[in-house]
Amino acid sequence: MNANSAAATGLRLLDPVPEAAARLEAAAADYLPAEQVERVHRAYLIGAAAHDGQTRKSGEPYITHPLAVAGILAELRLDWETLCAAILHDTLEDTSLGRKALTAEFGEAVAELVDGVTKLDRLQFRDRYEAAAESFRKMMLAMARDLRVILIKLADRLHNMRTIDAMSVEARRRIARETLEIYAPIAQRLGMNRIKAELQDLGFAALYPFRYRVIRKRIQSQPVLRRESMATIEAALAHRLTQEHLPHRVVGRVKSPHSVYTKMRSESKSFDQVMDVFGFRVIVPKVMQCYHALGAVHGLYKPLDARFRDFIAIPKANGYQSLHTVLFSPYGSPIEVQIRTEEMDQIAERGIAAHWMYKSGERAGSGAQLRAQDWLRDLLESQEAAGSSVEFLENVKVDLFPDEVYLFTPKGDIRALPRNATVLDFAYAVHTDVGNHAVAARVDKKLVPLRTRLVSGQSVEIITAPSAQPSPGWLEFVVSSKARTAIRHFLKHLQHEDAVQLGHRMLDRALGELDFSLDRVTPERLERFLVEARLPRLEELLADIALGNRMPLQVAQALVQRDDPHADPKRGRAGDALDSEKILISGGERGVVSFANCCHPVPGDDIMGYLTAGKGIVVHRLECSNLPEFRKSPERWVAIGWDVEVTGEYAAVLRIEVDNKPGVLAQVAAAIAEAHSNIDNVEYQERDLRMAVMHFAIEVRSRKHLADVIRRVRRLGVVHGVQRL
Known part of the structure; x- marks a missing residue:
């Protein structure tokens, strides 16, 4: 690093390169040119100087953590910018190093990556969960601009989980739960199965240490007979594939404690009943040889009915491809065999990190990366419609289902949706407008309602109508975040429109009691009132009135007094609201009129309305037992009645x-x-x-x-x- 660079950062550079840095540089030199390895070395020097004097909970120098994060990414053969950003990923948050210095030394791309990973701990939030949600939203938006952000974050989380023992019990449980609920599913969604599996096991061990130790001990103490039988089966598979002249690798595998525990819970089985703890992976050079190998293993052992899955013809949404089959072994227990090519195996283990290449400074989008970009595009739509960062985080959790169903459009295109997805989820997956106007569907050419659950392999055609629109009941059966967010966004818009209309009628009626009208309020007075009330527009005031946040008579009196100093402010205050001109309801008022559970009014009953803050008008029968209590607040009474035509149940x-x-x-x-x-x-x-x-x-x-x-x-x-x- 030159003197100018050192002066730009304002940091004292550390010369000795520790063993961890040497290992990182050796790993990077295995696939990066020398000048790029030198940039990684400079990132270490600046990062070590920035974190000088800082230690981790374990007592180790802090720089060991970012070096370990970069080391994980070097194993995935990521580019030099990602490695530099990984080394510097905590500098903006925890040190005096500024973004300008990062940009000057390493370029805008590295600075953008570091900023995308940086958490928002310095901002003030209502609680820890909101802070984490806002940090997550920022990270996902940065990830949408550059997928490498999430790769750094996953490596960061993986190393934190590897060293979590230094944390307090409460912190371990919180971080482990977040890892299992968010980061492991994201790794799976991006096809990074190796990192996903380790995050799951580390999270399981930290959250349920006793269960983890028991299951791990049971796996390790499997009878010698079973281990010997697995060796015999592996040899038999290899021999049969050799007889078929198939070049191959056979790899035995053991289910992880988390995987065994998940299966025990989902299928309500004991450990002894989970028989496929062991399995095999067959790796061959070409796609057609996968099917040849499938025939060979089926010829050796009989397959279990309905346990074959072809993820080569229909890949998972994260790009995973493989043939899965379950066989009857000669020892009485079923064994799972996965068959794939070398390239499929790399993608299965590394996901979007596999074949990370840049051409002329631009990413060459692999299939897995393009699928990830499509997923992120949907997330961006979700975050734009979400009302808060917490809602956005919950939407993303819903979207990170481990299992998916694969469906066909009438043109033969494949759509992947979460498990238990309905026809309506499929409609929104096609397009938001299709979902908003959906009325029914043809599934395998049979007419079905929108709430019908779908299973893999079905062909779905959505039937729409221009007059159709979302209803609150739709939220009860959709499962995808895209559908849920789109429906909520539509309903919020409708509720606002209805609130404005109803608020207008309520304010007009209140002004009428004072022998006044909204038309007679001068623009200057109205603007002055809105400024005092801290409201941007008249529509917001009207919606506030309808939702019970402001009393219509009080607003009317304030407007009349300022414009007409001779008006009687007491007029209408003590009058019985039920003797006033009634506001008629038709049942189509969404979100601003609700019906009380204490008396269950129905069209035809004599009714009154009671303004409740945040809920709007709550309708009660005049014979409701709660009316004496409501009479204590006459300013909240609203004269209402039924319209000539009332719709709904x-x-x-x-x-x-x-x-x-x-x-x-x-x-x-x-x-x-x-x-x-x-x-x-x-x-x-x-x-x-x-x-x-x-x-x-x-x-x-x-x-x-x-x-x-x-x-x-x-x-x-x-x-x-x-x-x-």
Whole structure:
């Protein structure tokens, strides 16, 4: 490093190169030209000087951590910029070294990588989870610009997990849980199975140390007979492949403690029941030889029915390709065999880090990298629509499912979706507009509803209608983050529009009680009021009124007093809200009008509205037992009524006394269904030898519809009484 560079950083450079730095440079020299290795060496010198005097929890010099992170990336044969950024990844956060100095010494690309990995600990957040979520959002956005950001972060997390024993018990559990929930799934999503497997095992060991030790001990103490039988099977596989003149490598493998534990939990099995702890990987030169090898091993041992998967013809979303088959061994236990080419094996182990190449300064996008970019593009759409960094982090967690289903469009294109994905998830995977206007689908040419769950191999055609739009109920059955985010974004937009319209009607009515109108409020006065209320636009004020955050009469009085000093501010304050002109509701008001669970109003009931902060108008029946309490706050009362046409289904609860004998529940449920009413819930309240009391939560369209349901139930001979609650 020259004197000018040293002066630019303002740091005292350390000359001795420790053993870790020497190992890193030797690993880099194995695949990088000498001038690039020299840049890595300069990054070490600057990083060591910046971290001089800092130590880790273990007492080691801090520089040992970034050197180890760079060493992990050198094993993946990453470029010099990534190695330099890895060595310097904590300098912006933990030292006096600034971004300008990094840019001057190593260029903008390295500075951008370091900044992308840097956490946001210096900012103030409500809690640790929000800070972690905001840091994660920043990292993902930087990752979208350059995938190398996540490679550095994964290597950083891997080394932290390798040295986690120096942390407190509470910190170990928190970091381990985050590793298992976020970083290991990201490594899997990017196809980096080797790093994923180690992160999972280290996370499992830190989070559940006793379970980890027990399972690890059981794996290590497998009977000699089983180990000998595996050696015999490996030899038999190799012999059969040689007979078929197939060049090959056969690699035995043992399931990790985390993998065994996950299978025990997901399949509710004991350790002894998890028989495929051992397996084999067959590696051949060419794709067609994979299928040849498959025939050979099936000729040697019989395959288990329905346990064959072809990930070569239909790769996983992270680019993973292999043939999976499970065979009956001669020793009674099933064994899994994976068959792939050398290139597939590299991609399976390294994912997007495999074949990392640059041409004329630009990344040559491999298939795995392009798939990762597509995933990140969807994440960017998700973060733009997410209301907060916490919501974005939760969306990403949902999207990191370990299992996926593979589906076909009518044109034969393949779409990968999370496990348990529905038709609606598929619609949003095609395009947000397709999802927003979806009404049904044809799955394998059969008409199905939007909530239908899909399985791999199905062909899906979405049916849309221009008038269709998302409903809150959709959120109950979609599983992908893209669908969930798009639906929430649409509903928030609708809620805002509805809130503005309703707030306008409420303010007009309040001004009318003062013999005034919004048209008579001068623009200057309105602007002055909005500035005082710290609101950017009139629409925000109207939405605030509808959502119960501001009382319409108080806003009206403030506007009238300033414009008309002779107006009586008391007028309308003590008047009964129910005697005013009513606001009519049609059932289409989304998010700003809700119906009370204490009295379950339905169209046709006499009703009143009560403004609740953040919820808007909550509708109650006039005979609700809570009304005396509401009368203590008359300024929150809203005069409302039903419009001429009311749409939607409304909740009602019936108390039904019946004979306590078999078949009664089915009879009552059938009578309710015959009246075209849905049953949401049934609860037994009282039971004795002769009688039973049940509460039925049902959906009706109106008071008349409810009366029809009650009449049909009363006609049953087993029913002794029906009462609406």
